[in-house]
Amino acid sequence: MDNEVLAFRFTATVTDRAGRTPRERLTDPARLKMWLGATGLDVADVSPSDLGRAVELREAVYRVGSALAAGEPPESEDVHTLNTFAAAGHAKAVLEHEGAGWHLTETTPVADALGVLATDAIRILGGPDRSRIKNCEGPGCSGLFLDTSRGANRRWCSMNTCGNKVKKSRLNAR
Incomplete structure (x- = not known):
C-alpha cells in the first residue's frame, strides 16, 4: 500500500x-x-447498517482532509462525526509476534474498527503535519495523502498509480 495513513487508505x-x-x-x-x-481489523460479520456508518465516517474523513488540503477549516458536523466514531470504539492496541495489531471487543467489533479509523484520522488531521495533507493531482483521482517529501512538493497519492499515469500520458503526447 502506497498510502501510509490508514484513514486515507479508507477514503x-x-x-x-x-x-x-x-x-x-x-458495494456491500x-x-x-x-x-x-x-488492514488487520478482522471482524466476524458486517451488517448493512455497519456499512452505512462506515461510509458516513469515510466521507467525513475525506471532507475534513480535503478542506485542510485546500487551507480551509473543516465543517463542524464532520469534526463531530470523527469525534463520535473515535469515542464509540473500544479497540486496544496489542503487540503480537508479527508486530502491532488491534484487539476488538466481541460485542462491538465493527464500531471498534471504525473507532480505530476515526482515531487515526484525528491523529493526522489534527496533528503537527496537518499542513502536509494534500489531494492528489492525478487525473480524476483527488485522493488524500500526507506529503512526507523533503520539499513538500509531492503531487500524487501514489507514484505507482497516479504518478505513473501522468508520466505515461506525457510520454505518449510527445
Whole structure:
C-alpha cells in the first residue's frame, strides 16, 4: 500500500472522486468486512447498517482532509462525526509476534474498527503535519495523502498509480 495513513487508505475505497463517475468499492457489507480484514481489523460479520456508518465516517474523513488540503477549516458536523466514531470504539492496541495489531471487543467489533479509523484520522488531521495533507493531482483521482517529501512538493497519492499515469500520458503526447 502506497498510502501510509490508514484513514486515507479508507477514503480510497471510492476511486476517481474527481472524475465523471466516482467508483464505490464498498458495494456491500462483505466488501467492508474484506477491507477491514486486509488492514488487520478482522471482524466476524458486517451488517448493512455497519456499512452505512462506515461510509458516513469515510466521507467525513475525506471532507475534513480535503478542506485542510485546500487551507480551509473543516465543517463542524464532520469534526463531530470523527469525534463520535473515535469515542464509540473500544479497540486496544496489542503487540503480537508479527508486530502491532488491534484487539476488538466481541460485542462491538465493527464500531471498534471504525473507532480505530476515526482515531487515526484525528491523529493526522489534527496533528503537527496537518499542513502536509494534500489531494492528489492525478487525473480524476483527488485522493488524500500526507506529503512526507523533503520539499513538500509531492503531487500524487501514489507514484505507482497516479504518478505513473501522468508520466505515461506525457510520454505518449510527445
